Amino acid sequence: xxxxxxxxxxxxxxxxxxxxxxxxxxxxxxxxxxxxxxxxxxxxxxxxxxxxxxxxxxxxxxxxxxxxxxxxxxxxxxxxxxxxxxxxxxxxxxxxxxxxxxxxxxxxxxxxxxxxxxxxxxxxxxxxxxxxxxxxxxxxxxxxxxxxxxxxxxxxxxxxxxxxxxxxxxxxxxxxxxxxxxxxxxxxxxxxxxxxxxxxxxxxxxxxxxxxxxxxxxxxxxxxxxxxxxxxxxxxxxxxxxxxxxxxxxxxxxxxxxxxxxxxxxxxxxxxxxxxxxxxxxxxxxxxxxxxxxxxxxxxxxxxxxxxxxxxxxxxxxxxxxxxxxxxxxxxxxxxxxxxxxxxxxxxxxxxxxxxxxxxxxxxxxxxxxxxxxxxxxxxxxxxxxxxxxxxxxxxxxxxxxxxxxxxxxxxxxxxxxxxxxxx
Numbered sequence: 001x002x003x004x005x006x007x008x009x010x011x012x013x014x015x016x017x018x019x020x021x022x023x024x025x026x027x028x029x030x031x032x033x034x035x036x037x038x039x040x041x042x043x044x045x046x047x048x049x050x051x052x053x054x055x056x057x058x059x060x061x062x063x064x065x066x067x068x069x070x071x072x073x074x075x076x077x078x079x080x081x082x083x084x085x086x087x088x089x090x091x092x093x094x095x096x097x098x099x100x101x102x103x104x105x106x107x108x109x110x111x112x113x114x115x116x117x118x119x120x121x122x123x124x125x126x127x128x129x130x131x132x133x134x135x136x137x138x139x140x141x142x143x144x145x146x147x148x149x150x151x152x153x154x155x156x157x158x159x160x161x162x163x164x165x166x167x168x169x170x171x172x173x174x175x176x177x178x179x180x181x182x183x184x185x186x187x188x189x190x191x192x193x194x195x196x197x198x199x200x201x202x203x204x205x206x207x208x209x210x211x212x213x214x215x216x217x218x219x220x221x222x223x224x225x226x227x228x229x230x231x232x233x234x235x236x237x238x239x240x241x242x243x244x245x246x247x248x249x250x251x252x253x254x255x256x257x258x259x260x261x262x263x264x265x266x267x268x269x270x271x272x273x274x275x276x277x278x279x280x281x282x283x284x285x286x287x288x289x290x291x292x293x294x295x296x297x298x299x300x301x302x303x304x305x306x307x308x309x310x311x312x313x314x315x316x317x318x319x320x321x322x323x324x325x326x327x328x329x330x331x332x333x334x335x336x337x338x339x340x341x342x343x344x345x346x347x348x349x350x351x352x353x354x355x356x357x358x359x360x361x362x363x364x365x366x367x368x369x370x371x372x373x374x375x376x377x378x379x380x381x382x383x384x385x386x387x388x389x390x391x392x393x394x395x396x397x398x399x400x401x402x403x404x405x406x407x408x409x410x411x412x413x414x415x416x417x418x419x420x421x422x423x424x
Contacts, residue, residue: 002026004073004097006064006082008053008397009036011322011360013079014369015286017043019296020077028071030064032397037372042365053397057085057404065089068096075099075303081399083280084108088404098303100257102279108401110253110279113191114155120274123252125245128194128264128273136180139189143172149195152176155188163228165195188402193275198267200228201239203246203260204284206295206311208302210254214295214311216288217242221319222329222351226336230283232325233357236291236318239265241272249277258299260284283360287320290358322360324377326351 003025007013014037017027021043028046029039032053039047048067051059064086068076075098078086086093088104101107109115120127132155133139143150146169153163164179166172179190200220206213217239220231242263250259260282263272285295291314298308333339333347362370 001074002028002071004028004030004064004067004071004076006030006050006076006078006086007036007038008080008082009033009038009373010080010283010397011286012281012283013038014041014361015289016077016079016281016296017041018363018366019289020300023297023300025074028067028073030060030067032060035376037369037376040368040372042368053082053085054400057399058407061085061089065092065096068093073097077299077303078280080280081397084111084399084401085404088408100299100303102253102255102257106253107279110259110277112155113153113276116274116277119249119252123245123248125248125274126271128196128275130194131192133189133192136177136186136189139176139192140173142192143169143176146172146192151193151195152179152190153193154179154183154185154190163225165228167195196264196266196273196275198265200231201237201242201263201265201272202231202234202282202284203239203242203263204282204288204295205246205250205259205261206298206302207250207255207257207259208308209256210251212247212250212310213302213308214288214293214298215243215246216284216291216293216295216314218284218287222326224325224328224332226329226332230325231322232329233321234284234287234319236287236314236316238316239263239272245272245274249274255279258282258285258295283322286360287318287358288314290320291315291318319355319357320360321357323362324373 001024003020005017005027007017007029008031017029017038018041020027026045027043028048029044030048030050031039032050048063050063053060076093083101084107087101087107090099090101090103093099114132117127117130131142133142148169149165149167150172151163151165152175164175166175176190180186200223202220203215203217205215217237218234219237220234222233223229223231246261249261258281260278260280261274262276264275265272288295293311293314298311301308330348330351334344
């Protein structure tokens with residue numbers, strides 16, 4: 001049995017290939033950069049280097065399709081945002097192997113933060129007050145009238161990429177214009193969202209025909225960026241409203257496959273507000289495995305045509321840590337000029353506290369990925385500690401939907417022109 005997995009350099013990718021190896025698969029990985037520590041795992045049998053997902057998505061997709069044509073693969077599984085791209089080629093891929101994926105339009109609709117208000121309302125799910133300005137000028141006018149903290153976020157993003165919490169309303173216009181300029185968002189002005197103060201509650205689900213077959217619910221104890229992003233330290237928790245909202249959304253989408261949601265919990269009321277939908281697998285799958293929910297095992301059964309039953313409920317209070325990212329949380333905190341010396345000391349004491357915790361990556365039976373990752377971190381320490389440090393990891397992992405759509409239109413137009421020339 002062979003599985004082809006597209007694996008950006010992430011702990012989720014490493015977990016996936018290790019779990020597939022345990023389940024008896026020979027694993028081929030495709031990634032976009034030599035820094036992908038996942039390919040060093042002894043769970044990997046073959047590695048291919050593809051063009052960048054961000055800069056050359058069609059080249060990336062062609063590498064995957066060409067390998068599927070050559071190899072006799074049991075199935076193909078994309079991890080993280082490469083799944084958005086490869087959903088466009090779903091019908092082609094299914095000519096050569098099995099793949100579980102919603103359509104490109106369904107995935108990009110679920111991921112679009114501008115569309116979230118629409119589908120959340122239809123599903124009966126609470127969201128923060130959100131404005132989707134039609135121009136940068138109208139956004140700035142609105143911000144000038146507000147006197148409360150806001151969150152500025154691009155309509156399509158990953159891992160809080162380009163997101164900014166603005167607690168001082170007087171700085172909102174300046175921060176908004178800075179984000180627009182940095183990420184070239186003039187044609188797609190960022191959203192302006194109500195700031196909800198409280199903990200971040202996250203979920204990961206495996207669904208079949210709109211019904212949840214297994215899920216994990218956890219609270220992010222620490223995130224990078226510290227204002228909200230990928231959780232570096234997390235704990236499974238009981239959150240009935242999160243499970244209720246997930247079930248409503250998944251039924252509304254009639255979803256099959258992995259899908260993940262993020263909620264802010266208002267510390268004053270305890271109510272949850274949907275802030276993000278990631279129509280893909282997410283890091284919480286690792287925590288879920290430690291908490292007794294084998295989502296990857298169930299996924300393999302599903303893709304092999306087996307009828308899967310509802311997985312057992314998670315064990316609550318289980319903790320999991322991504323050590324290198326959690327060290328980053330500490331370093332960002334200690335170098336944050338907005339924090340007082342007392343606050344920095346409190347952050348250090350919080351980080352230094354030792355509790356029973358599982359680790360996302362470290363495995364004594366498979367140490368090469370750990371060494372490869374830390375070699376990369378040490379070589380790039382200066383860049384990583386800069387304000388844009390996290391983007392050194394994200395560069396080749398993000399999918400630029402708008403750029404891809406424009407390229408597809410151009411290619412289709414060129415093909416149509418060629419066909420018209422050869423026709424009599």
